[in-house]
Amino acid sequence: MFGWVTAPAPERRLLSEGRLRGPTLYVIAIMTFAMVVVAAAGLALANAAGIVARGVDSRYAIQIDDSAALPKVLATVRAVPGVIEASPVPEAEMRATMERWLGPGGLGDELPVPALVNVGLAPGTDSAALGRRIEQAAPGVRFVAHSQVVRPLLKSLRVLQWLALALVALMAAATSAVVILAARGAFDTHRSTIDVMHGLGATDQQVTSLFQRKIAIDAFFGAIGGGVAAALALLVLGGGASALAGDLAGGPPLTSTDIAILAMLPIAAVVLAAAVARVTVLSALRQSL
Amino acid sequence: MASHWQGGRRCARQAVEQRKGRALAAIVEFDSVGLRYGTGAEVLRDLNFRLSKGGFYFLTGPSGAGKTSLLKLLYLAQRPTRGRVGLFDEELSDVPREALPAFRRRIGVVFQDFRLIRHLSAFDNVALPLRIAGKTEAEVEGPVREMLAWVGLADRASARPATLSGGEQQRVAIARAVITQPDLLVADEPTGNVDADMAKRLLHLFTALNRLGTTIVVATHDLGLIAAAPGAQLMRLENGHLADPTGALRNPPRGPAPERR
Numbered sequence: 043m044f045g046w047v048t049a050p051a052p053e054r055r056l057l058s059e060g061r062l063r064g065p066t067l068y069v070i071a072i073m074t075f076a077m078v079v080v081a082a083a084g085l086a087l088a089n090a091a092g093i094v095a096r097g098v099d100s101r102y103a104i105q106i107d108d109s110a111a112l113p114k115v116l117a118t119v120r121a122v123p124g125v126i127e128a129s130p131v132p133e134a135e136m137r138a139t140m141e142r143w144l145g146p147g148g149l150g151d152e153l154p155v156p157a158l159v160n161v162g163l164a165p166g167t168d169s170a171a172l173g174r175r176i177e178q179a180a181p182g183v184r185f186v187a188h189s190q191v192v193r194p195l196l197k198s199l200r201v202l203q204w205l206a207l208a209l210v211a212l213m214a215a216a217t218s219a220v221v222i223l224a225a226r227g228a229f230d231t232h233r234s235t236i237d238v239m240h241g242l243g244a245t246d247q248q249v250t251s252l253f254q255r256k257i258a259i260d261a262f263f264g265a266i267g268g269g270v271a272a273a274l275a276l277l278v279l280g281g282g283a284s285a286l287a288g289d290l291a292g293g294p295p296l297t298s299t300d301i302a303i304l305a306m307l308p309i310a311a312v313v314l315a316a317a318v319a320r321v322t323v324l325s326a327l328r329q330s331l
Numbered sequence: 332m333a334s335h336w337q338g339g340r341r342c343a344r345q346a347v348e349q350r351k352g353r354a355l356a357a358i359v360e361f362d363s364v365g366l367r368y369g370t371g372a373e374v375l376r377d378l379n380f381r382l383s384k385g386g387f388y389f390l391t392g393p394s395g396a397g398k399t400s401l402l403k404l405l406y407l408a409q410r411p412t413r414g415r416v417g418l419f420d421e422e423l424s425d426v427p428r429e430a431l432p433a434f435r436r437r438i439g440v441v442f443q444d445f446r447l448i449r450h451l452s453a454f455d456n457v458a459l460p461l462r463i464a465g466k467t468e469a470e471v472e473g474p475v476r477e478m479l480a481w482v483g484l485a486d487r488a489s490a491r492p493a494t495l496s497g498g499e500q501q502r503v504a505i506a507r508a509v510i511t512q513p514d515l516l517v518a519d520e521p522t523g524n525v526d527a528d529m530a531k532r533l534l535h536l537f538t539a540l541n542r543l544g545t546t547i548v549v550a551t552h553d554l555g556l557i558a559a560a561p562g563a564q565l566m567r568l569e570n571g572h573l574a575d576p577t578g579a580l581r582n583p584p585r586g587p588a589p590e591r592r
Contacts (some may be wrong), residue, residue, distance in 0.1 A: 055455060
């Protein structure tokens, strides 16, 4: 009779005058919306960090102040086993890049332009040894790992990612608090019904199931509403974000696994609400005989 | 199939014989029971009595004597603050909280204030004990309709308590209490809101239940009700204790008197 998911009509009538339909539903909808959007942002940041990290992995740059040393450096580098790419950046490209800061013609012809060589290493290649050989061949030349350059960016992305996770956890906690308040309110509202049921031999499980089911229904509709709104928001935002992510990191902001995780969040909110309602009502019941 | 029915009759006969054999055993035992609410004075003191299985008892006494508190101990809404309460051959102080619903399902209660669930119909209120006990809707429908007809409310089955008169609400409360044919029926002023005719009908209902083996405890001020049940026994409470331990025999009992302590 008291299977809490599918309750017969007489059981549903027991709490029919409840005030559960109200703020709880909307608060859970808002929480779910925020949770999904923040989780999506966190996952997108994680993806971006991963894409960036993979993109710069085994990539190095050699900065040569005196471009006369370029041929010697190139010869040294190309002679090292494990170097799969050593391509100098054309001077025109360097000048074009610098003109972004100095303005057109700001560099002038008389100013020397430093040379830059992009280096790609095969996995497992000893980059430190390569650095030492370059230093021996052309003292003063800088051998820089790309990962070192983007490390602050990656660190920021990781921090933002953890921040998003913390926000999701906080929102889950806030949702739990709302459910606790709702369950306690409903419990007080229906105190007389509960007392009568207890007096007639209802078990705690039977009474709890009524509240658990009622709150789970509210949470379900709230979570579906919030989830759908979040999905729409992400679709709208997603177009621009995809292009941006493609430009910045060279990949989509969310993978199919991420989307599956996001789709699970409203379900998790319902399960969480039902579990919290159950624990709240059971603990309240245990205070009575 | 025939042997099945014969087996069924044999079982029923054995059950009746067992019930007769148990008739003199105690269904309720109070031993030095006291009850206080919070830090207040004891509202019940040194209660020592036994109620026989199948007995019919009236609990009388002035207002504030502790009748309702005693009934609360009987229907397990309170635990005693001292002493020992035995119910259905079990010592209740040893019984964990989780086991109490099974005891409560064997007890029917008519509350003084009815305690009907206001958003349920009369039918649903009466059906509630059966549903809690896990009966299917098919098993609920017939007995509830029958019981509502018996208390004269067949045509009010779908009415909510707010639309019923005080007497009708009381009859719904009584129907709810007896629908499961409990082993122990506890009623707090059950005829307080009904006319003499209905009071007589309700007493007949209690008597019929009592004949089927239900132990009845009725708290009442209604002397007419007591007089109409000459086989019943009296318990009188005054200032929280049984004022007249021999008072249980004032209304001559039909059967042997319960053992006195």
